[in-house]
Amino acid sequence: DTAVSQTPKYLVTQMGNDKSIKCEQNLGHDTMYWYKQDSKKFLKIMFSYNNKELIINETVPNRFSPKSPDKAHLNLHINSLELGDSAVYFCASSQDGSEGYGYTFGSGTRLTVV
Amino acid sequence: SQKIEQNSEALNIQEGKTATLTCNYTNYSPAYLQWYRQDPGRGPVFLLLIRENEKEKRKERLKVTFDTTLKQSLFHITASQPADSATYLCALYNQGGKLIFGQGTELSVKP
Numbered sequence: 001d002t003a004v005s006q007t008p009k010y011l012v013t014q015m016g017n018d019k020s021i022k023c024e025q026n027l028g029h030d031t032m033y034w035y036k037q038d039s040k041k042f043l044k045i046m047f048s049y050n051n052k053e054l055i056i057n058e059t060v061p062n063r064f065s066p067k068s069p070d071k072a073h074l075n076l077h078i079n080s081l082e083l084g085d086s087a088v089y090f091c092a093s094s095q096d097g098s099e100g101y102g103y104t105f106g107s108g109t110r111l112t113v114v
Numbered sequence: 115s116q117k118i119e120q121n122s123e124a125l126n127i128q129e130g131k132t133a134t135l136t137c138n139y140t141n142y143s144p145a146y147l148q149w150y151r152q153d154p155g156r157g158p159v160f161l162l163l164i165r166e167n168e169k170e171k172r173k174e175r176l177k178v179t180f181d182t183t184l185k186q187s188l189f190h191i192t193a194s195q196p197a198d199s200a201t202y203l204c205a206l207y208n209q210g211g212k213l214i215f216g217q218g219t220e221l222s223v224k225p
Contacts, residue, residue, distance in 0.1 A: 040217070043158070108156070
């Protein structure tokens with residue numbers, strides 16, 4: 001029973017393409033997140049949704065658009081992919097977004113733009 | 115701006131010894147501090163959370179301290195094992211309500 005699952009695990013695509021990454025959590029958590037981990041292993045938050053509502057929208061290009069059809073799902077769509085988008089993208093969830101709870105992360109999607 | 119700093123150099127220790135990792139932060143006073151473990155090719159795994167009014171917290175062989183005066187947390191693994199080899203990340207909420215991470219310290223425990 002995977003708590004936070006994301007698909008695909010690997011994604012190789014050409015510049016200019018549009019791609020989506022899907023994320024689902026079965027923990028009953030209210031808040032979900034997208035993080036980007038670059039080649040230097042730095043984890044940086046991109047978006048946060050609480051019960052389908054956008055809470056955090058970091059300085060991310062407009063080509064990145066999250067969508068949350070329900071509180072158990074948070075997908076990430078990326079338009080016009082660029083070489084610099086290559087990274088590992090992690091989905092995560094937490095109980096209610098407050099500071100007193102740890103995050104549960106998915107296993108990541110390694111995106112390679114060629 | 116708020117910053118978290120972890121020792122970017124890898125820490126190599128012998129099995130059975132105590133590993134101590136450091137996390138320093140600047141420019142804010144978090145109410146909580148968290149530690150995660152990340153293995154290659156995997157997502158971070160939550161280990162421990164410590165509150166500002168807790169000086170120390172333990173979980174099995176793990177011990178975390180939180181010194182709000184020094185703005186520092188120490189993460190200890192006692193009786194370390196090769197299976198403890200991983201990257202350890204500290205994290206805390208910044209003033210914008212976002213959980214931000216340090217760059218992590220890679221721990222290698224040799225048999």
